[in-house]
Amino acid sequence: MASSGERITANPLPIEKSPKASSEGRKTSTGTQDSVQNAKDEMVGEVGMLEAQGAQHFKRLGWKRLTVVLIVEAIALGALSIPQAYATLGMVPGIILTIALGLIAIYTSYVVGQVKLKFPEVAHYADAGRLMMGKFGYELIGAMFTLELIFLVGSHCLTGAIAFGNLSGDAWCSVAFAFISAIVLYILSVPPSFAEVAILGYIDFVSVMLAIGITIISTAVISGKAPGGIQAVNWSAWPKENITFADAFNAVTNIVFAYSFAVCQFSFMDEMHTPKDFVKSIWSLGLIEIFIYTITGALIYAFVGVDVKSPALLSAGPVMAKVAFGVALPVIFISGSINGTVVARYIHGRYYKDSVVRFINTKKGWITWLALLAVITLIAWVIAEAIPFFSELLSIMSALFISGFTFYFPAMMWFMLIKKGKWNAKENLFLSIVNGIVFIIGMVVLVAGTYSAVAGVMMNYKKGTVRGPFTCAPLA
Structure with a gap:
């Protein structure tokens, strides 16, 4: 018998779990886990499918389409500025420079292609900068790449405003025409795949060839009807008298600008299904460019003389200039829009590097893509209005950016990435x-x-030959 100081504690009877309840609990837990796992599997499967679709969508470019896309990017503004460059440099130096710089551009483009084949992960020019100079090179060349392409969109925006002003007899404010040009450029830059742009490329090429052809024929007819005929045209085989260093080098950089296709080559080649075929494309493009630029520059300069304007379409006479500008509208906007597409692809792909959003085949992908394009186009429009003169804008771009993308960066790539021994x-x-x-x-x-470009701008402002930024004065 227990003492009074002891507490008797009764052990509680064990509560037995119902076998049925235990089984149902395990089933519920297992079922929930299975549902979560199935949802995860479905999500992974959907993402994987989108990844596969995106990768396939952006690998449809063959060498023929690459040639067309490069033509879209390259042959536009360059052809329209070369006749005035010949008027400054003279026929002989102009032709020699056009051919020589074209051959150099083909070679440096070949080096760019070699880098892409050796380092397939290079998707844009900035990636090559990383290979050469690490993070610093990536950021530096990425910034140059972005600025260059935005400037190109801006220059096409400016040319569109010139075209609309010429077609309408400057009926509206030039700022409004530039804004309309920006809207057109934005719409055409929406398709994210370069294979889709290649379809517009055929229209682009026909447009530029017709515009150049109309300009050549019109200037020939005008000079033929003038007193003394074509023989009386004031053109020279050598540089004009009293030429300044700034004028001469501005003319040179306008020719340099015409061969700027290497800047987008990495981006285009990244969509090729057979990248090694790029050699066919760059030789085709290079020889076509040399032929078009030489013929355009030489003939229009020979027919118009030292007073040839830039863009050259303005030298076709009042009526035919309108016709030429009307025909040139596709090349002005298609060629400009592809630059917006390239820079947007670079920025968008960089930000969403590890996300399916980069393929622009989801709702978020399209929303971010359209918003980014809008920002880029708006910035380009501001540039077009802040620097409202054609040749000087081309010269500034050539000096700051094309000098690297077409010349010294490929040379550095050869020494640092290609050369063996x-x-x-x-x-x-x-x-x-x-x-x-x-x-x-x-x-x-x-x-x-x-x-030279900066000196030219300062001189034009000093002479009062340049309108102020964001004013309604005619551009040309």
């Missing part, structure tokens, strides 16, 4: 010299071109 080895010596010369050309264009 020492630079002075027997098998490397010739190309080392070639790339050294190309690098020097790029540096000269950068320094002298920038100086």
Whole structure:
């Protein structure tokens, strides 16, 4: 018997769980886990499907379409500024520079293609900068790449405003025409795949060839009807008298600008299903460009003389200039829009690098894509209005950006990424010299071109020949 100080505690009877309840609990838990896992699997499967669709969608470019896309990006504004460059430099130096710079551009474009084949992960020019100079190179060249393409969109915006003003007899404020141009450029830049842009490329090429053809024929007819005929046209084989260094180098940079296709080459090649075929594209494009630029510059300069205007369509006479500008509208806007597409692809892909959003095949992908394009186009429009003059804008762009993308960056790539062994080895010596010369050309264009472009702008403002920014005065 227990003592009074002890507490008797009764052990509670164990509560037995119902076998049925226990089984149902396990089933519920297992069922919930299965549902979550199935949902995860479905999500992963959907993302994987979108990834596969996106990757396939952006690998449809063959060498023929690449050629067309490069033509869209390259042959537009360049052809319209070369006749005036010939008027400054003279026929002989102009033709020599056009051919020589074209051949150099083909070679540097070949180097760019070699880098892409050796390093397939390079999707844009900035990625090549990372290979050469690490994070600093990536950010530096990425900034240059972005500014260059936005400036190109802006220059096409400006040309569109000139075209609309010419067609309407400057019926509206030029700021409004530039804004309308920006809207058109925005709409045409919406398709994110370059394979889709290639379809518009055929229209673009026909447009520029018709515009150039109309201009050549019209100027020939005008000069033929003038007193003394074509023989009386005031043109020269050599540079004009009392030419300044700034004027001469501005003309050179306008020719340099015409061969700016390497800037987008990495971006275009990233969509090729057979990248090694790029050689066919760059040779096709390069030879076509050299032919078109030489014929356009030489004939229009020979028919118009030292008073040829830039863009050259303005030299076709009042009526035919309207016709030429009307025909040129597709090339003005299609060529401009592809630059917006490229820079938007770079920024969008960089921000959504590890997300399916980068393929622009989801709701979020399309919303962010359209918003980004709107911002880029707005900035380009501001540039077009802040620098409302054609040739000087081309010169500034060429000096600051094309000098690198077309000349000294490819030369650096050859030395740092392509060359095997020492630079002075027997098998490397010739190309080392070639790339050294190309690098020097790029540096000269950068320094002298920038100086000349800025000097030209200051001189035009001093003479009062340039309207103020954001005013309604006619552009041309």
